């Protein structure tokens with residue numbers, strides 16, 4: 154019997170503490186039966202959200218030579234997935250990856266900001282060039298702050314009507330991607346992750362119950378579960394449903410332990426959900 158495991162080149166940073174980026178992407182995708190081939194953009198002692206003076210080793214000069222090696226090997230990837238970038242030139246290096254692996258699924262998580270504010274490392278240049286990655290992506294997964302930034306809107310969108318969020322989804326899709334998923338949307342007193350599938354002209358949303366704590370790395374986990382689910386052949390609403398349900402489980406589990414929120418979510422306790430891959434149907438059409 155011939156088995157094939159899908160391979161994802163994950164262009165993200167590796168942060169030592171705080172459970173974000175490659176530290177959560179690797180176990181999340183592995184639990185879904187997907188092989189992750191890390192292409193680190195930087196090595197950090199911790200994520201940039203509250204651990205003080207972080208040690209950062211920028212790996213900008215690593216990405217292109219790594220790609221050259223993969224080209225020489227004629228190595229194939231089923232998916233290229235970009236996330237946290239440590240410098241503006243890394244946009245060019247991601248574009249090289251996306252352009253070379255034309256047949257791979259192209260996922261861009263435009264990691265720039267959260268809760269209305271840019272991350273410390275997100276420069277105005279990086280911010281303005283992120284749309285170049287969005288333009289070539291098949292799927293993008295911004296949070297509501299990043300979605301607004303990409304559209305030149307106010308990054309603070311504390312409450313947004315469903316009509317306006319639909320227009321955000323369509324306008325982002327017009328920048329390039331066939332599928333747009335926006336996380337952490339608050340509308341009419343409820344929280345949702347929302348999605349738009351341009352090819353089928355369909356809008357989806359998955360409601361979730363909001364916990365009064367902010368954990369870093371949740372966007373990375375969301376995008377990874379979504380990526381794994383799509384690569385396994387799930388529909389968009391089921392993939393959004395799986396990513397939302399997993400985060401709800403991991404956030405509620407973590408919250409119950411009253412841990413330091415900077416440590417991120419205790420996904421180690423919840424990976425069995427991804428391994429068992431339960432059937433889900435909590436999505437709604439918008």
Ligand code: PXL
Pocket residue numbers: 166168173174197199200201202237264272369370371372373
């Ligand atoms: O989760 C996004 C992220 C990824 N990588 C690093 C970060 C953050 C958010 O703070 O600091 C290094």
